Amino acid sequence: MSETKCRVPELFGSRVFNEETMKQYVSSSAFREWKECLKNGQPLSLYVANDIADGMKNWALENGATHFTHWFQPLTGITAEKHDSFISPVPGGKISMDFSGKELVRGEPDASSFPSGGLRATFEARGYSAWDPTVFAFIKDDTLCIPTVFCSYSGDALDKKTPLLRSCEAVNRQALRILRLFGDTETGKVISQLGPEQEYFLVDKELFLKREDLRLCGRTLFGAKPPKGQELEDHYFGSIRPRVAAYMKELDEELWKVGVLSKTKHNEVAPAQHEMAPIYTDANTACDQNQLAMEIMQKVADRHGLVCLLHEKPFAFVNGSGKHVNWSLGTDTGHNLFSPGKTPSQNAQFLLFLAAFIKGVDEYQELLRCSVAFAGNDHRLGAQEAPPAIISVFLGQELEAIVDSVISETDYEERSKGSLRVGVDVLPPIPQDTTDRNRTSPVAFTGNKFEFRMPGSSQSIAGPATVLNTIMADSLAEFADALEAAGTEKPFNEALHDLIKRSFELHKRILFSGNGYDDEWVAEAEARGLKNLKNSAKALTSYILPKNIELLSRHGVYTKAEIAARHEIHMEQYCKVISIEAETLVDMVQHGILNAVSNYISHLCETISRKKAALPNAPCRVESALAESLSELNESLLDTMVELKSTLQTVPSADGETLLAYYHDKVFLRMEQMRAIIDKLETLTASEFWPYPNYCEMLFSV
Numbered sequence: 001m002s003e004t005k006c007r008v009p010e011l012f013g014s015r016v017f018n019e020e021t022m023k024q025y026v027s028s029s030a031f032r033e034w035k036e037c038l039k040n041g042q043p044l045s046l047y048v049a050n051d052i053a054d055g056m057k058n059w060a061l062e063n064g065a066t067h068f069t070h071w072f073q074p075l076t077g078i079t080a081e082k083h084d085s086f087i088s089p090v091p092g093g094k095i096s097m098d099f100s101g102k103e104l105v106r107g108e109p110d111a112s113s114f115p116s117g118g119l120r121a122t123f124e125a126r127g128y129s130a131w132d133p134t135v136f137a138f139i140k141d142d143t144l145c146i147p148t149v150f151c152s153y154s155g156d157a158l159d160k161k162t163p164l165l166r167s168c169e170a171v172n173r174q175a176l177r178i179l180r181l182f183g184d185t186e187t188g189k190v191i192s193q194l195g196p197e198q199e200y201f202l203v204d205k206e207l208f209l210k211r212e213d214l215r216l217c218g219r220t221l222f223g224a225k226p227p228k229g230q231e232l233e234d235h236y237f238g239s240i241r242p243r244v245a246a247y248m249k250e251l252d253e254e255l256w257k258v259g260v261l262s263k264t265k266h267n268e269v270a271p272a273q274h275e276m277a278p279i280y281t282d283a284n285t286a287c288d289q290n291q292l293a294m295e296i297m298q299k300v301a302d303r304h305g306l307v308c309l310l311h312e313k314p315f316a317f318v319n320g321s322g323k324h325v326n327w328s329l330g331t332d333t334g335h336n337l338f339s340p341g342k343t344p345s346q347n348a349q350f351l352l353f354l355a356a357f358i359k360g361v362d363e364y365q366e367l368l369r370c371s372v373a374f375a376g377n378d379h380r381l382g383a384q385e386a387p388p389a390i391i392s393v394f395l396g397q398e399l400e401a402i403v404d405s406v407i408s409e410t411d412y413e414e415r416s417k418g419s420l421r422v423g424v425d426v427l428p429p430i431p432q433d434t435t436d437r438n439r440t441s442p443v444a445f446t447g448n449k450f451e452f453r454m455p456g457s458s459q460s461i462a463g464p465a466t467v468l469n470t471i472m473a474d475s476l477a478e479f480a481d482a483l484e485a486a487g488t489e490k491p492f493n494e495a496l497h498d499l500i501k502r503s504f505e506l507h508k509r510i511l512f513s514g515n516g517y518d519d520e521w522v523a524e525a526e527a528r529g530l531k532n533l534k535n536s537a538k539a540l541t542s543y544i545l546p547k548n549i550e551l552l553s554r555h556g557v558y559t560k561a562e563i564a565a566r567h568e569i570h571m572e573q574y575c576k577v578i579s580i581e582a583e584t585l586v587d588m589v590q591h592g593i594l595n596a597v598s599n600y601i602s603h604l605c606e607t608i609s610r611k612k613a614a615l616p617n618a619p620c621r622v623e624s625a626l627a628e629s630l631s632e633l634n635e636s637l638l639d640t641m642v643e644l645k646s647t648l649q650t651v652p653s654a655d656g657e658t659l660l661a662y663y664h665d666k667v668f669l670r671m672e673q674m675r676a677i678i679d680k681l682e683t684l685t686a687s688e689f690w691p692y693p694n695y696c697e698m699l700f701s702v
């Protein structure tokens, strides 16, 4: 035991080319210049790039690497890599192992098959990857992985990282303006910080392989409700079974090796569901590491005869998986800008950042909703197990009372002696409750950060984080403009108070502390004018609202062309996913279910005739009732399948919106009808005739 304890510090980051390692392998002048470049955002000189490349290569070779790759995050949502070996021929038929600064800094993967949403003409299929020196390179599977951004020949972003970096820069820029207005001259940088809680399911690999739907779609397309699901809530935080514990142990070790600060692990609500949460870090690193973590989770599972399912809803009837994205802004001096302070000035600054966040969420509800809109996540949002599809913000009782008091200029609590004057009064202590006080809220304030609970388990956190950063940057910019303009006209505290009060008044409608699962909330939200974009087909069309395009381009996060391209890709992705699921379902019904049920029916009929021959007076009620029900259900399954097939063959050549509606209303909803029939068939069919592992086996076998 003590052995593992001691090993962790050495294990941690052992596959990462971090600062410590750099100091050993790179000249001190190059190291200094690299640090300098990070600080002021300047490009590195080729001389330094060469030095770092050489150091990286030597370290990588000593650690068994033979290849290098520019590791990037295209719009598929997963990571991509093209491996090149270090070998280079030398006279005499030998080789040397080489890696130049040029190879480190820039790559040209042939990228014609990555989604570009029309940003790349086919004659210029090439994509360019460029080293992101702000995060560390690492070794994975004998390959040196260099984190990179990925763009087209004309410089358009073709990846998830570029807009994230731009949004970090935007929020840094605007937050610094505010801090300067408060007289802060120390802070050099404001950092967007993320801590993603990753949920996942583990299933037995042998069972997984028998389910075409799990293999092709990542989720079961049918499956009768098992006698036991999560009703007893005996799995949540329950003791971890040995096979899962062994998996989690190895997972931690692998994550630590590549520098992921894996901290918390536990069983989740649904049977076979678990969670891993790392310690939060800067958004760029957190995003890279979450992508890496998802990959490692799947690899380690395979070594344990398991499969790690990252889909948002692998199984009906039990909870799906999300990825709570905890988000805050911190300074390079170590201060959290969402921490309520102790002095009137600190409080005022906190309230200003709070007001900015609330304003941003209210004004850009649709964009935030779009950042989590994709086919897989539709099964969670609004399904009484995850936040509703309506965006709102939960502040907790104490903070909401403070907001009310600022607005109404009345007592915020009995013990206070008057209204709360921003910049003059001290806030009452705000308890930092670490428990999830309102699990039904999509965006919850949890002491010193916001927890965005809508993102799905499989998705990159770059998109949601990009939106959070950008809406924050926008509110802060407007506030800074207003305060700068107020200038000498009004005392600063006066201007500040008015600004915060007005902002709370305007955007209070987005605050909600009640039960988000309640039907009453749907009606109330509508009365408040909040958007309820129930599914991706409904949500995605608002991605390109003029105000969203203006917001994103105003802060340099996306160009107009990039937004149009991403919109195109999201819509296309949605239609493709539904289409693949439908094709898979048709295939399984056609080749598996119809025949299996028919075989069982004929088995029942044979039983009836044998019984009748041997025992003329014996009743055959069980066999005949079953055979009849099954025959009827199987016929209607055939009918709906034929309908689904023809729906798939007659997809209209329509524009985005109509096409999304078609896939949702005609294809997806028909699949749901089929599922209902199949689940009944499964319940009635003898296990030995049913061709697929059932929910009970899959959820309770690990």
Ligand code: ADP
Pocket: 193, 194, 195, 196, 197, 277, 278, 279, 280, 281, 326, 327, 328, 329, 336, 434, 435, 436, 448, 449, 451
């Ligand atoms: P929960 O009660 O939701 O489990 P925790 O406090 O355990 O909350 O934190 C969950 C995640 O939030 C972890 O990844 C943690 O590192 C992260 N986190 C904590 N503080 C911050 C912060 N200031 N900014 C961003 N993420 C944070």
Ligand code: MG
Pocket: 197, 324, 436, 451
């Ligand atoms: Mg949480």
